[in-house]
Amino acid sequence: MTASGAATHRIVTAAILVIGDEILSGRTKDKNIGYIAEYCTAIGIDIREVRIVPDIEEEIVAAVRALSARYDHVFSTGGIGPTHDDITADAMARAFGVTIDHDPRAVAILTGHYGAENLNEARLRMARIPAGAALIDNPVSKAPGFTIRNVHVMAGVPVIMQAMLDAVTATIPTGAKMLSATVPASMGEGRIAAGLGAIQKDFPDVSIGSYPKMLDGGFATDIVLRSRDADRLAEGVRAVEQLIASLLTAPR
Template sequence: MSQAAEGPKIVTAAILVIGDEILSGRTKDKNIGYIAEYCTAIGIDVREVRVVPDLEDEIVTAVRALSARYDHVFSTGGIGPTHDDITADSMAKAFGVSIDHDPRAVAILTEHYGAASLNEARLRMARIPAGAALIDNPVSKAPGFTIGNVHVMAGVPVIMQAMLDAVTATIPTGTKMLSATVPASMGEGRIAAGLGAIQQDFPDVSIGSYPKMLDGGFATDIVLRSRDADRLAVAVRAVEELIASLLVTPR
C-alpha cells in the first residue's frame, strides 16, 4: 500500500530541558525554539516541552513519561564535567541500566585532551549508560548519547546544534507540516466567528490567529497548517474570502 493511501506519516517528539539555571532565570534558554523549528522543518512534530531541575528523581520521572508517550525525546543540559551534571546517571536509572566510563568516549576525550590532561572531571564526560549510542560532538568532542528513543545533548547552544544535526541524520522523520500565513488588517474580534466556521469545515487544517499592532491599530496574522497541500490551499482561500468580505462590511 502506498503512503498516500496510508495517509501522512506522523513522527512526534518532546523536548526535555534539564538545569536549575534555566528554572532560576539565570540562564535564558535558547534551545527550545531552535529544536522546535528544526524539527518542524524536517517533519517531526514537537508535542511537549518540559523543564526540570538537576534532581535525579525529577529527571527520571520526566524521561520515563516522555519516552513512553513520543517517538523521540530531545534532552539538553547536564552532561558536563561538574558535580551537578547528573543527566547521564539519571538516564541510566530511567532505563534501568548500568553506567561506567565508555571506552569509545574515553578514546575520544584522550585524543582531544591528551592522556596527561584527562583528569577526573573530564573523565566524567565519558560516563555513558550501558547500550547507548554516542552522538558526535565536532565542537568540543565530549559526546552526547542516545539511549532508547532519548537523545541526550549538551546545553550549550552551539554544541547542541551540532549534536542535533548528527542525531537527525540517523532517525526517521514524518510528512512535513506545511504552513501559510494570511494577514488581516483587523482585530481578532471581527474574524473570530468566521474563523470558527471555517475551522469546522476544515478539521484537518490547524487554524490559529495571532494578534499584533499595525500602524497604531489592531491586526491579526492567521496561520494555517496542514500536511495536505491541496487542503491547505482551499482553506487559505476560504480565509482570504472571509477577510475580503469583512473589509467591505461596516464594523
C-alpha cells in the first residue's frame, strides 16, 4: 500500500546502513537489521543490501552515496546522539553536499523536552540537521531523526528506531508485497536438489530456496517459495509437493 492507501505493483527496493564501531567490534549486538528487514517485507519493500560501517566519516559518506544511488530507500541506524563520536549527521550533509546547522524545528522540540535551562551543548548536537532534510518524529526520547533525499536517518537504540521506522514508512510509497510459503520435506537437500533445480527453471518468477535442518535425528529440508503472484506461488507449491511425494515413494 502507498502512504495514501492505494495499491501499487511497483517493486520498491531498500538498503540498511548500520553505523557504529560498537557493532563491528561485537560490543553491541545489532537488533535492528532483522527487525527492519521483516518489517519492510511485510509492507512491500525489498531489502536488497545491508552494510555496516565504522564511525569514520569517509566510509559513511561513500556508503551513503553508493546505496542512495542504487536503491529507492536507505534506512540508516546509529550515530545521531549527543557525543563526539556521533558523526552521522555531518557525514550525511557531506554525502549530499549540503550545509548542516542547528535546525530551529529540532531545537524547539528539544527545548520543549529538556527545558531551555537544560539544553546544553551536548544535547544541542542532536538538533544539528542537514539543510533541506525533513524531521523524523521520535515519540520515545524526542531527539528527531531526519530524511535527506531518500535516506532515512534513525537512532540506533532499537525501541527508538522502531518508533522512527513507523513514522518513516507511513509517509513513503511501498510496493507489492512478497508472498511466501514453506513446504517441509523429510529428506536431505541431496535427494531433492536436482528436482528443485528443474522446478526453478519452470518457475523463474518464483524464488525457491532450500534450508536444511535436523529432524528426529535425521536430515530434513524446508523449501521456501516466494512470489508476488499468489497464483504462481500456489502452482510452485504444488510442483514442489508433487516432487516430494514422488521421492518418498521412489526407491533409493
